[in-house]
Amino acid sequence: MGKPNDLVQGTLDMLILKTISLEAMHGWAIARRIQQVSGEVLQVQQGSLYPALHRLEQQGWIKAKWAESETGRQAKFYSLTAAGRKQLEAEAANWTRLSAAINLIVSEA
Amino acid sequence: MGKPNDLVQGTLDMLILKTISLEAMHGWAIARRIQQVSGEVLQVQQGSLYPALHRLEQQGWIKAKWAESETGRQAKFYSLTAAGRKQLEAEAANWTRLSAAINLIVSEA
């Protein structure tokens, strides 16, 4: 599986924002979805996930609400705020810029 | 310029290895070249560069030799070792894998 790293430093916030921008979701489901959509390449550890969620909430980019999950249990559902949507845009643009730049170098003749 | 980050965490080693895989180069020139090739997007600070070079040398991936630079001054020229070439391959493959996975998510409908 993901031997070297489970994710690229600094991208977790963006991945979370993007994931819940499609649909409000609780933490556990966010991690599962990122893993699935990435084809099991990206692994989100709980020790990374929850601090990130609290960080994002504290910045006002996401907000939480307790509700019932698909399995009938209580879970914290996160959704994007307006500021969060802006932040996502900014981070996605920055990622595109940086990863394109890196690819320029990596694929040099 | 590079407002948010100057580079993506964990990619510096790969960028350095790649850069000197094309031609032996001293630290200052490596930083300049990465910046130029990336279209001024990636900025390598000295405080990141030199620790990285020492790290890479200690792992046996690069080796240094004092020589005269283009400007006629003494400089440490770094070149790849065999192990370094392997490492570069591994890191590049991993980068491709991870960045592709991230792009999958970022560009979700």
Add this chain to the structure above:
DNA sequence: CCTCGATACCTTGACGGTCTACATATCACA
């Protein structure tokens, strides 16, 4: 009934890479 695995939340402590800032030295040029 009891345990086990999955779900779901969370914290703590360590680690490691990057950044800011500083320190040093040489050379060209004004």
Add this chain to the structure above:
DNA sequence: TGTGATATGTAGACCGTCAAGGTATCGAGG
């Protein structure tokens, strides 16, 4: 003389990630 580019390096702080642990509920199988 002093300033800017070249060139190397260190020290300290910051911050995100990871490994590891903890709590609790629920359903299924023994």
